[in-house]
Amino acid sequence: MKANGTVFKYGDNVDTDVIIPARYLNSSDPKELASHCMEDIDKDFVNRVKTGDLIVADKNFGCGSSREHAPIAIKAAGVSCVIAETFARIFYRNAINIGLPIIECPEAAEGIEDGDEVEVDFDSGIITNKTKGTTFQGQAFPEFMQKIIKAEGLINYINQKDSADN
Amino acid sequence: MGMTMTQKILAAAAGLPEVKAGQLIEAELDLVLGNDITAPVAIHEMDKFAVDGVFHKDKIALVMDHFVPNKDIKSAQHCKCVREFACKHEISNYFDVGEMGIEHALLPEKGLTVAGDVIIGADSHTCTYGALGAFSTGVGSTDMAAGMATGKAWFKVPSAIKFNLIGKLPKWVSGKDIILHIIGMIGVDGALYKSMEFTGEGISSLSMDDRFTIANMAIEAGGKNGIFPVDEKAINYMKEHSSREFKVYEADEDAQYDAEYTIDLSTLKPTIAFPHLPENTKTIDQVEEIFIDQVVIGSCTNGRLDDLRTAAEVLKGKKIAKGIRCIVIPATQKIYLEAMEEGLLKIFIQAGAIVSTPTCGPCLGGYMGILAEGERCVSTTNRNFVGRMGHVESEIYLASPAVAAASAVTGKISAPEQEENRS
Numbered sequence: 001m002k003a004n005g006t007v008f009k010y011g012d013n014v015d016t017d018v019i020i021p022a023r024y025l026n027s028s029d030p031k032e033l034a035s036h037c038m039e040d041i042d043k044d045f046v047n048r049v050k051t052g053d054l055i056v057a058d059k060n061f062g063c064g065s066s067r068e069h070a071p072i073a074i075k076a077a078g079v080s081c082v083i084a085e086t087f088a089r090i091f092y093r094n095a096i097n098i099g100l101p102i103i104e105c106p107e108a109a110e111g112i113e114d115g116d117e118v119e120v121d122f123d124s125g126i127i128t129n130k131t132k133g134t135t136f137q138g139q140a141f142p143e144f145m146q147k148i149i150k151a152e153g154l155i156n157y158i159n160q161k162d163s164a165d166n
Numbered sequence: 167m168g169m170t171m172t173q174k175i176l177a178a179a180a181g182l183p184e185v186k187a188g189q190l191i192e193a194e195l196d197l198v199l200g201n202d203i204t205a206p207v208a209i210h211e212m213d214k215f216a217v218d219g220v221f222h223k224d225k226i227a228l229v230m231d232h233f234v235p236n237k238d239i240k241s242a243q244h245c246k247c248v249r250e251f252a253c254k255h256e257i258s259n260y261f262d263v264g265e266m267g268i269e270h271a272l273l274p275e276k277g278l279t280v281a282g283d284v285i286i287g288a289d290s291h292t293c294t295y296g297a298l299g300a301f302s303t304g305v306g307s308t309d310m311a312a313g314m315a316t317g318k319a320w321f322k323v324p325s326a327i328k329f330n331l332i333g334k335l336p337k338w339v340s341g342k343d344i345i346l347h348i349i350g351m352i353g354v355d356g357a358l359y360k361s362m363e364f365t366g367e368g369i370s371s372l373s374m375d376d377r378f379t380i381a382n383m384a385i386e387a388g389g390k391n392g393i394f395p396v397d398e399k400a401i402n403y404m405k406e407h408s409s410r411e412f413k414v415y416e417a418d419e420d421a422q423y424d425a426e427y428t429i430d431l432s433t434l435k436p437t438i439a440f441p442h443l444p445e446n447t448k449t450i451d452q453v454e455e456i457f458i459d460q461v462v463i464g465s466c467t468n469g470r471l472d473d474l475r476t477a478a479e480v481l482k483g484k485k486i487a488k489g490i491r492c493i494v495i496p497a498t499q500k501i502y503l504e505a506m507e508e509g510l511l512k513i514f515i516q517a518g519a520i521v522s523t524p525t526c527g528p529c530l531g532g533y534m535g536i537l538a539e540g541e542r543c544v545s546t547t548n549r550n551f552v553g554r555m556g557h558v559e560s561e562i563y564l565a566s567p568a569v570a571a572a573s574a575v576t577g578k579i580s581a582p583e584q585e586e587n588r589s
Contacts, residue, residue: 013354013443017551022530026233026240028207040553060355060388064549065530066290068207068306089359089390090290094306154308159216 034076062091168418199287207307221317267498277408331368341376350447464495468546487577
């Protein structure tokens with residue numbers, strides 16, 4: 001599995017309130033949430049983002065609220081992978097559980113800029129900045145995690161596993 | 167090697183003699199919590215699940231607290247979805263308008279959280295119950311769904327930071343000031359993935375309400391949980407509120423900590439977190455003249471009876487400054503009633519504040535006190551992120567109930583002494 005696209009770059013402590021403001025949490029529809037994704041930090045994000053694009057950020061991405069609506073909004077906006085120096089722990093868990101690929105890689109967070117073209121190979125964990133011609137070694141996705149991503153979330157993955165076991 | 171208090175609780179819940187930091191375990195859950203924002207997503211996930219029913223109808227709590235009484239049609243639809251789910255599965259701890267309160271004030275009050283418990287909640291402030299010596303942590307809706315279906319959750323065993331509290335707090339300084347001081351010191355990711363274990367002789371003088379406030383904001387330092395030793399005060403609280411058996415765990419003497427801090431409570435001052443991060447703290451003497459538009463006293467952080475008593479002590483016989491909106495929100499129906507019986511509500515209303523039914527409303531910019539462009543609010547809530555309470559150009563200053571009340575009287579960020587000197 002690979003992700004490939006243009007990078008939207010953000011700084012430290014991107015919180016779940018700016019990823020998806022609570023004023024839109026009266027909906028749980030992924031498309032509607034995606035239409036307001038990153039609105040309070042980057043008004044143009046939803047207009048510019050294309051399917052496959054990546055978000056790269058510095059430390060503590062996704063801090064704050066436990067709202068799963070945050071990774072849901074990012075995924076439904078078309079983002080194929082989020083790379084950060086570090087992630088807040090609830091966001092980390094939520095992203096995996098809904099099947100949004102995320103990678104902690106401080107070197108990549110530092111060496112990638114807004115607008116760079118980046119490719120991520122989930123099998124090897126290699127992150128390639130095609131614009132700058134540099135590569136970074138992130139953590140490879142174990143097989144079960146790739147299956148969760150392919151199944152579009154933990155619940156589907158468990159269901160598929162259960163039916164395969166039976 | 168010794169275990170921390172958190173590690174001991176997790177080992178017991180996983181049925182293991184010992185666990186180590188970094189170990190992945192599967193633990194039995196004593197309670198799974200959700201609210202009107204996160205539960206609908208979890209219920210939707212449950213529907214996909216090839217499992218029939220919930221693991222235990224008494225070990226799930228569903229609290230309608232964020233957007234109730236419903237602010238619009240969409241939030242009403244969400245509550246309806248949860249109501250129907252609770253009815254279908256005969257969830258005994260379903261709390262709707264009339265019975266509800268802000269979840270993290272409500273559950274301990276209802277006796278649903280006790281020492282030794284392992285609790286997950288689809289709300290980041292689930293860490294509040296650490297005040298009672300429970301392991302409790304926030305998760306997302308998918309984890310909540312899996313927890314409701316199976317009664318289990320997987321965890322990575324956290325390492326810990328130890329906070330040794332000594333001395334006694336001065337007048338007008340509270341649990342809120344302690345936790346803001348700590349977040350200012352270690353930063354919003356200072357305890358990322360870790361437990362924050364509070365210890366020391368200074369704890370005995372802290373009220374349970376102060377401890378709830380401190381544990382509540384562990385997440386604001388990135389913590390997985392915040393936890394207090396179980397002393398006589400905690401035991402009395404649990405005996406008063408719960409018929410459930412509790413189990414007391416203590417950290418081993420040779421437990422390993424990533425870092426240790428000693429905080430002399432007698433040296434702390436009223437502390438305010440400036441926009442737009444809880445780590446941007448200043449003590450009151452470092453604050454220049456900052457005029458404000460609104461004050462909110464309430465939330466899962468500071469909407470308990472002690473908080474309202476402190477605010478009323480400051481506001482008694484005073485008037486809210488002209489042009490300032492002061493919104494007081496008792497966190498539960500019980501607190502509301504007690505505040506009424508003690509005469510606190512009368513003090514608030516006579517001062518020119520409004521008193522609302524329990525709701526998370528303004529804390530997360532839902533309703534009941536949204537800020538316009540350029541407005542400033544002193545709030546006893548827990549987050550001051552960009553746009554959290556309204557317009558992206560508005561500002562939130564996090565503070566204690568004492569500072570919030572004093573600021574409402576002066577119209578600018580003030581501590582009670584400053585406000586008294588002026589009048």
